[in-house]
Amino acid sequence: ELAEIAKKNVKLNGYANIIEVINDDITVFSTKEPVDIVMMEMMDTGLVQEYQVPAIINLKKNGVISDKTILLPDRVACGAQLINYDFDFYGFTMPYILQARNEGVRTRIKETLSEIKLYKEVNLNYFLSDHVDEKVVYEITSDGILNAIELTTKIALSNHEVAHTSDMNMPIVLPVSNLEVKRGDRVELELHYLMGQGFL
Secondary structure, three states: HHHHHHHHEEEEHOOOOOOOOOOOOOOOOOOOOOOOOEEEEOHHHHOOOOOOOHHHHHHHHOOOOOOOEEEEEEEEEEEEEEEEEEEEEEEEEOOOOOEEEOOOOHHHHEOOOOEEEEEEEEEOOOOOEEEEEEEEEEOOOOOEEEEEEEEEEEEEEEEEEEOOOOOOOOEEEEEEEEEEOOOOOOOEEEEEEEEOOOOO
16 A cells, blocks of 8 residues: 555656656565665664564565665664663553653653663674674662663664654663662673564
8 A cells, every 4th residue: 555655656746757666575575686775764772673674684685785785774773771760650550661752751760770881783784683692781870779671772874873763763661670789780681582573
């Protein structure tokens, strides 16, 4: 349906002779020669839910992307921070995954308990794996209760770093079991997931 709407818009605006809309499965889509530029926005925080990395891997396997293809965006930096979060909403305790689509979500952070640390830097030009298996060691910066992890992501467009917006790569709060921590403690965080497969 979206492809048909795109075709109508292309024709309506007089670009049918230079723009071709192709509706195909990206896992099998191929071209006779590698393309010059790939602009793709299937990005999300931590590359957890949306299909950017698996799609690019498939396009490389199918010869659509070569070493000379320009990718926009081309790099992704995924970070995580240990926090204490207020999961009480209207008298109910609800520790669930939260996307910060508005800044009100982030105002409920009671305390940051560590610095943000990068756990995965992905250069999409060379990356060939959708696996995340990372360990990060944090030093606790203040006494408190660790009950959540905040994931953050920045992307690079032609070497210009872009932080999150309310609609793109917004921070995500992940609840964890309560852990009492003290300043100077060391906490090891393990992250294991397949990019594009969502939260389990």
